Amino acid sequence: xxxxxxxGPVTTLATPIRLDFDFTPGVAQSRFLRGLEQGxxxxxxxxxxxxxxxxxxxSCPTDGVPTxxxxxxxxxxxxxxxxxxxxxxxxxSIEIPYICAQVLLDGANVSFMGLxxxxxxxQIRMGMRVEAVxxxxxxxxxxxxxxxxxxxxxxxxxxxxxxxxxL
Amino acid sequence: MAERCAVIGxxxxxxKSKRDDVSIAGLVREAAKMALADADLTWxxxxxxxxxxxxxxxxxxxxxxxxxxxxLGAVGKPMFRVHTAGSxxxxxxxxxxxxxxxxxxxxxxxxxxxxxxxxxxxxALSVPQPFAAPLLAGAGGYFAPHIRAYMRRSGAxxxxxxxxxxxxxxxxxxxxxxxxxxxxxxxxxxxxxxxLWDPLRYLEACPSSDGAAAxxxxxxxxxxxHYPPAWIHGMAMRSEPTMFAGRDQINPQAGRDCSxxxxxxxxxxxxxxxxxxxxxxxxxxxxxxxxxxxxxxxDLGDGWKLTEAGATAFDGDIPWNASGGVLSSNPIGxxxxxxxxxxxMQVRGQAGEHQVDGAKLALxxxxxxxxxxxxxxxxxSEKP
Amino acid sequence: xxxxxxxxxPVSIASFAQSQNVRxxxxxxxxxxxxxxxxxxxxxxxxxxxxxxxxxxxxxxxxIGGPFSFVMALDAVGVWPPKRESxxxxxxxxxxxxxxxxxxxxxxxxxxxxxxxRSSLGDLNEILTLQMDPYYEAPLWPDIVSLSALQARALxxxxxxxxxxxxxxxxxxxxxxxxxxxxxxxKDVSPEVxxxxxxxxxxxxxxxxxxxxxxxxxxxxxxxxxxxxxxxRPVWITGFDHRMETHSLGARDLxxxxxxxxxxxxxxxxxxKVDVAEIHAPFAHQEIIVAEALGLDxxxxxxxxxxxxxxxxxxxxxxxxxxxxxxxxxxGKADRAVAHATSGPCLQxxxxxxxxxx
Ligand SMILES: [Zn+2]
Numbered sequence: 017x018x019x020x021x022x023x024g025p026v027t028t029l030a031t032p033i034r035l036d037f038d039f040t041p042g043v044a045q046s047r048f049l050r051g052l053e054q055g056x057x058x059x060x061x062x063x064x065x066x067x068x069x070x071x072x073x074x075s076c077p078t079d080g081v082p083t084x085x086x087x088x089x090x091x092x093x094x095x096x097x098x099x100x101x102x103x104x105x106x107x108x109s110i111e112i113p114y115i116c117a118q119v120l121l122d123g124a125n126v127s128f129m130g131l132x133x134x135x136x137x138x139q140i141r142m143g144m145r146v147e148a149v150x151x152x153x154x155x156x157x158x159x160x161x162x163x164x165x166x167x168x169x170x171x172x173x174x175x176x177x178x179x180x181x182x183l
Numbered sequence: 184m185a186e187r188c189a190v191i192g193x194x195x196x197x198x199k200s201k202r203d204d205v206s207i208a209g210l211v212r213e214a215a216k217m218a219l220a221d222a223d224l225t226w227x228x229x230x231x232x233x234x235x236x237x238x239x240x241x242x243x244x245x246x247x248x249x250x251x252x253x254x255l256g257a258v259g260k261p262m263f264r265v266h267t268a269g270s271x272x273x274x275x276x277x278x279x280x281x282x283x284x285x286x287x288x289x290x291x292x293x294x295x296x297x298x299x300x301x302x303x304x305x306x307a308l309s310v311p312q313p314f315a316a317p318l319l320a321g322a323g324g325y326f327a328p329h330i331r332a333y334m335r336r337s338g339a340x341x342x343x344x345x346x347x348x349x350x351x352x353x354x355x356x357x358x359x360x361x362x363x364x365x366x367x368x369x370x371x372x373x374x375x376x377x378x379l380w381d382p383l384r385y386l387e388a389c390p391s392s393d394g395a396a397a398x399x400x401x402x403x404x405x406x407x408x409h410y411p412p413a414w415i416h417g418m419a420m421r422s423e424p425t426m427f428a429g430r431d432q433i434n435p436q437a438g439r440d441c442s443x444x445x446x447x448x449x450x451x452x453x454x455x456x457x458x459x460x461x462x463x464x465x466x467x468x469x470x471x472x473x474x475x476x477x478x479x480x481x482d483l484g485d486g487w488k489l490t491e492a493g494a495t496a497f498d499g500d501i502p503w504n505a506s507g508g509v510l511s512s513n514p515i516g517x518x519x520x521x522x523x524x525x526x527x528m529q530v531r532g533q534a535g536e537h538q539v540d541g542a543k544l545a546l547x548x549x550x551x552x553x554x555x556x557x558x559x560x561x562x563x564s565e566k567p
Numbered sequence: 568x569x570x571x572x573x574x575x576x577p578v579s580i581a582s583f584a585q586s587q588n589v590r591x592x593x594x595x596x597x598x599x600x601x602x603x604x605x606x607x608x609x610x611x612x613x614x615x616x617x618x619x620x621x622x623x624x625x626x627x628x629x630x631i632g633g634p635f636s637f638v639m640a641l642d643a644v645g646v647w648p649p650k651r652e653s654x655x656x657x658x659x660x661x662x663x664x665x666x667x668x669x670x671x672x673x674x675x676x677x678x679x680x681x682x683x684x685r686s687s688l689g690d691l692n693e694i695l696t697l698q699m700d701p702y703y704e705a706p707l708w709p710d711i712v713s714l715s716a717l718q719a720r721a722l723x724x725x726x727x728x729x730x731x732x733x734x735x736x737x738x739x740x741x742x743x744x745x746x747x748x749x750x751x752x753x754k755d756v757s758p759e760v761x762x763x764x765x766x767x768x769x770x771x772x773x774x775x776x777x778x779x780x781x782x783x784x785x786x787x788x789x790x791x792x793x794x795x796x797x798x799x800r801p802v803w804i805t806g807f808d809h810r811m812e813t814h815s816l817g818a819r820d821l822x823x824x825x826x827x828x829x830x831x832x833x834x835x836x837x838x839x840k841v842d843v844a845e846i847h848a849p850f851a852h853q854e855i856i857v858a859e860a861l862g863l864d865x866x867x868x869x870x871x872x873x874x875x876x877x878x879x880x881x882x883x884x885x886x887x888x889x890x891x892x893x894x895x896x897x898x899g900k901a902d903r904a905v906a907h908a909t910s911g912p913c914l915q916x917x918x919x920x921x922x923x924x925x
Contacts, residue, residue, distance in 0.1 A: 027203040031706040033243050033697065037632030037689045039313045042596030049314055067428035073642060074599040077424035080616065080645025082602060097335075099327030100381035113381070116324050125428030137381075142335060159314045176335075181429050183332035185672040206702060232811075238634035239656065244705070245629045245697035246656055249911040253813045259829060262811040262916065263665070266656040268635055274653055278665060285671035286574075312633065422622075422652035424642055437649035552638050556652075 044074040044083060049158035055150050057089040059124050067125040090122035093166070094174040095144040096182045100137045113137045119146060119166055120182045127182050134167035143179065145171035185284040187567060189412035190527040192222025192399030198362040198512035201300040202393035207242060208254035211296050214397035214517075215255055218292065221533075222399040222408040226256030229399070230288035235265040235275025235295040236516030237551075242301040255294060267422075269464065269551025271295065272396065272519025273558030277418050279400050280560070284415075289405040295520035296395035323388055323467065325553065327380035330469040333433045334382065339472060339487035341382065345373040347468035348387045348510060350496050355507025357497070357537035362392045362512040387468040387510075394514030396521045403566075413527035416544070417448030417561040425553045432554050438477040441557040442548075446479075449544075449561035455480045455494075458561075459542040460502045460529050462522035464549045466509045471495065475503075478548065497537070505529070505537045519549025523560055530564045578670045579801040580922065581677070581789035583890030584608035588751040588782040588878030591687035597636060601643035601683050601783045608679070608785035612797040616644055619787065620675030622652040623666045625659035625682040626882050629694050640683060651675075658682065659784060659886030660847075660908030660918050666788050667807055676791045683783035684882035691779055691881065698911060700814060711912060712776060716768040718821040718913045719852040723770055725822045727859075730770055733851040734758035737774035737876055740851075744873025751878040752778050774876075775851035782880030784887045802893040806834030806921035809908075814915065821913055827860035830919040831905075836861055839923075842901035843868045845888035847908045849875045856914060857907055871895060885909065889920050896924040 041049060044060055048071035051058030059068045060083035062076035069076065072083040098117035115132035117140065132140055133149075146166040156162045194217025196202070202210055211234075219225060232255050239245050248257075248264040255262075267274040272295040279293035334341065352368040355361035365372075368386075376385040399408075406412050421441035424430070442454075451457050463478070465471045472486030480501065481489050489495055495503035504510070506525040509518050526545035528534045534542075544563040550556060584607035592600055609615055616622075622644060626637050637654045646652055655662050659682025666678035695711040722728045735758045744753035764772035787797075794801045810826035810833075812819060831837070844867050848854035858869060870876075872891040875884050885908025892904035901924070908918040 025204075029702060029706070031243070031701065035629075035632060035689050035694060038593070038687070039632075040593050040596050040685075040688070041314060042599045043594060044599070045314075045596065065428075069428070073639060074596060075602055075642045076645065077427040077642040078645050078647035080602065080605065080643055082599070097328040097332040099324060099331060099383070100378075101324055102377065102381060103323065103379040116328070116380075118328055126426055142331070180336075181431075183329070183336070183431075183433065185674070238628055239697075240628060240634055242701065243697060244701045245694065246627060246910070248657075248811075249698045249915055250700050250814050252811045252915070253815065257811045258813045259826070260811060261809050263661065264656050265653065266637070267654050268638060278653065278668075281665075281668050281672070285668045287668060287671065420651050420653060421649040422641065422646050423649040424646055425638055427647065435649075440649045552635065555638075 042074050044072040047086060048072065052160060052162045053156050053158040055153065055156055055162065057121055059087040059089045061085040061087050068123060069126055070121060070124045070128065087123065089124050092145065092147045092169060093119045093121035094179050095132065095140065095142060095146055096120050096127050096179045097142055098140055115140050120179055131165040133165040141173060143173040143176060145169050145174060186286050187403040187414065188280045188283040189401055189406060189414045190398050190562065191401045191406055191408040191412050192218040192224065193524045193528055194218035194221060194397045195360050195521060195524065196394045197360055198392040198394035198514055200362065200390065200392060202298065207244065207247065207298050208251055210298055210393065211251060211294050211395045212254055214395035215292060215294050218397040218399050224290065224399060224407060229256060229290050229292045231261040231282055231291050232257040233263045233265065233275055233279035233291060233293045235271040236297055237268060237271055240302065242298050255292065267551060267556050269515060270519050270549040270556040270558045271551060272517050272521065273523055273547065273549030274420060276398060276520050276523045277420060277558055277560065280415055280418055283400055283402045289402045291400045292397065293400060294395060294397045295517040297514040297516035298393045299391045299514060300393050323380035323383055326467055327383045329432045330467065331382055333469060333473050336433060337484045337487055343472060343487040343490055344387050344468035345370050346490055347465065347471040348373045351504050351508045351510040354497055354505050354537060355511035358506045361507040362390050383467055389466040389509045389513035392512050392514040394512060394517050396517040396524050398524055398527065410531040410533045411564060413530045413562040414566050415560055416563050416567045417445040419444035419559050421557045423555050425555055433473055434477050434483065435554050437555060438550065438557045441559050442478045445559045445561055451561065454478060454546065455501050458501060458544055458546050460505055460539040461546040462506060462508065462525040463503055464509055464519060464522055465504060466513060468510065471503060474548065502539050505539055519558060522549050523547040527562050530562050576671050576673060576790055578667055578788050578790045578804050579794035579798065580786055580889065580893035581794060581797045582608045582611040582787040583893055584611065585749050585784040585887055585890065586782045588749055588780045588880055590751065590779060592685065592781040597640050597683055597685065598643045601640055601681065604783045604785050605643050605681060608787055612787065619677045619679045620651060621666055621669050621678040622646065622650050623662040623678065623680050625655050625657050625662035625886065626684060627656050629697060630684050630686060630688060630881060632689055658882050658884065658908050658910055660889055661809065663786060663886060663889060664807060664809060664918065667804060670788060670790045676789060676793045678788045679785065680788065680886065681783065681785035682883040682886050684880045685781040686779045686881045687781050712771065713768050714912045715850040716771045719770050719850065721821045722852050722855065727822055728852060728855050731758060731762065732855060733775045734761040736851040736854050737761055740870055740874050740876040743871050744877035747872050747877065749878065750873045751780050753873060753877060771850065777849040777875050777879035780878050780880040782878060782883050784883040784890060786886065786890055800897055800924055802896045803923050804920060805923045806836065808833035809918035811916045816913060822856065824856050824860040824914050824917060827857050827907065827917040827919065830917055831861045834919045834921045836905055836919060836921055839903050841867050841903055841905050843871060843892060843895045843904040845872060845874065845892040845906045846870055847875055847885045847888045849879050851876060853914055861905055861907065885918065892922050896922055
């Protein structure tokens with residue numbers, strides 16, 4: 017019971033929590049990250065279903081077996097779908113609005129989320145062909161930060177039929 | 184072989200953006216005490232407690248059943264904690280129900296909650312990982328591209344999302360527990376709201392709420408309470424991986440399999456005809472037409488037509504989310520249980536102003552993760 | 568209702584596997600650590616994921632420091648086509664309980680249960696503080712070693728144990744671990760030598776604390792015909808229960824474990840001779856409290872695997888106790904065993920599983 021004769025009930029108690037963790041990308045993801053360090057996308061093929069994952073977290077999600085074979089992927093891909101982010105929130109480092117797209121790299125069987133630049137936000141389209149723009153060679157690190165963004169590469173849009181299964 | 188199981192008590196908090204008048208324990212007790220009172224029982228009548236919530240980082244309290252045990256009368260009893268992402272409120276109710284249908288217990292209290300205002304929910308949902316792209320998009324940023332893909336695939340006109348946003352907020356006006364009460368809601372108000380994740384506007388997205396839900400479940404020989412029981416006619420859960428080659432995130436196989444399972448148990452062959460209403464997890468407006476198709480209420484590609492025709496409205500032939508749904512209240516961990524609880528209220532005839540006339544059989548659905556975890560139940564006023 | 572009053576469907580521990588328990592596995596992520604364990608637990612009995620009707624896992628986000636760690640871990644199984652699947656933010660022993668409950672209904676005959684925990688990624692002692700009451704206790708950061716030391720002190724003051732007893736338990740655990748190839752801490756060292764350890768928090772010396780362990784474990788449960796099909800000597804679960812105590816340490820008698828005693832009563836521990844007990848007592852003194860609550864006499868072999876003092880992968884250590892107890896029976900070294908799992912500070916929540924061979 018709050019004592020109403022004093023300052024009233026305590027409604028908030030700030031208890032800052034700070035915990036530090038090590039992060040282990042794992043064997044498969046390390047190979048992907050080492051690829052980024054060299055300015056290339058390394059995927060991995062599932063020995064069971066043959067699908068190429070990028071990045072692989074170590075297993076084929078449908079077969080539950082390790083992905084073992086490295087596959088060098090293209091620098092070019094297709095925007096399967098996208099949204100335009102207009103909402104500001106903590107930790108954001110990109111000026112809004114920005115395009116957040118699912119990019120299906122040529123040769124891969126899964127898309128991943130990428131930033132699209134060098135095009136006004138209202139001109140992005142599903143099916144647009146894009147290429148990765150990397151940081152300068154001296155700045156390459158084993159991180160997705162090595163990819164500055166994707167940009168339209170001028171090719172004709174991919175036909176909906178070619179990517180509709182990757183939405 | 185399974186024993187019959189029924190909902191005999193329900194309780195929920197007033198959901199708000201910030202419930203700073205209660206502690207976490209106070210929040211869950213508010214819902215639990217209401218459920219016990221509805222069942223005409225006291226703490227000592229309960230055999231076991233099953234609690235669920237989404238990530239512990241929302242409140243900074245690890246494995247909270249440890250701290251909440253005395254507040255929920257669980258001392259000396261079995262207590263269980265479920266976590267299956269956004270579907271958790273539904274899965275928690277299912278785990279509790281199986282404790283009865285398996286014949287192990289007679290009366291189980293199940294509770295789900297989230298006190299999202301205790302931390303930055305957006306942060307807790309996507310803690311930045313090392314080596315990742317410096318690209319943050321939030322939950323909407325994950326789902327908005329799939330909404331766009333649905334629009335492309337179905338050819339749905341862009342105003343459908345706004346219709347759902349208006350309909351659910353109008354329904355919430357009939358629900359005193361709902362977080363959002365927007366008496367002036369209309370298509371223009373939604374259209375004028377800020378575009379957050381194009382194509383998703385502010386008023387087409389769920390709020391962030393503090394809230395809890397609770398139910399008392401009982402075996403056939405332990406029925407009590409102020410309203411007739413809501414009998415469980417079917418329960419099902421299904422999961423699929425987050426990401427894989429060729430995955431259909433708009434019409435996930437796990438959702439289709441889950442509904443096929445629960446319909447088979449409940450004898451449902453035509454959901455739109457047989458159900459009197461449904462409470463379905465729609466955190467972003469466009470998930471109503473998507474789930475209409477996924478749950479087999481219509482043919483593929485036709486979901487938006489049901490919404491457009493008003494079939495899912497409060498006075499339609501198959502009201503969806505008469506309570507106002509997730510679009511009107513979203514304490515994440517509890518949101519799934521609220522769906523399950525609301526349909527129980529409907530078939531018990533205790534939904535008050537948002538009561539669907541004569542509701543006898545209803546579907547509750549919850550989903551979570553990247554549209555990959557599904558939990559469903561069918562409840563009815565008649566014994567199965 | 569106790570097991571005796573209800574018709575229990577016999578369910579067997581059909582297969583058990585665990586990873587090598589190590590101080591830090593900094594090469595593999597959760598999925599990569601779990602995959603070989605899942606493959607082994609199926610491989611032991613020649614089945615695949617298609618042979619199980621339910622999957623349940625136990626883990627906690629706070630070990631990895633990010634939300635939804637269980638979601639990606641599912642990729643180690645490959646849940647496609649979609650599976651009936653659930654997750655508890657508890658030790659895998661409770662995931663096993665959830666699966667056992669489902670098997671009671673008779674609709675499905677087999678389930679996969681797994682758990683994983685990498686305790687090495689953060690400061691475990693600090694992380695576990697977040698289990699405490701978030702308003703009155705957690706802000707003071709009472710660490711789990713200190714809380715356990717309070718309990719050990721209470722035990723000594725009550726005349727129920729001495730520091731030499733703690734050392735004897737640690738010595739036995741480490742020696743037994745020599746025959747467990749998966750153990751992390753294994754050594755033939757006498758209690759007298761261990762008593763020369765420094766105090767970490769008095770009265771707990773280094774040896775009375777569990778190691779920090781990265782590890783994973785999995786069990787396949789089987790009922791009906793499958794139990795016999797998959798094993799020549801099925802190990803049956805004949806009693807299973809778990810109980811909670813209050814959170815307030817000041818309101819508990821820390822020298823006893825009424826929740827363990829209650830669970831043991833409900834699981835029917837006393838209805839037959841116990842050959843082996845695998846006790847999930849992360850701190851040496853807790854073994855004394857749990858053994859007493861279980862009603863074990865001196866003839867019972869305790870923690871022949873080395874127990875949690877030899878390897879303590881958080882979230883898996885309880886599930887491993889059940890697996891290790893089952894293996895003792897399967898190998899013919901025991902006919903009846905009790906496995907125990909715990910959660911929360913100072914043994915707040917306890918689970919008891921009774922296993923019997925044929
Ligand atoms: Zn594969």
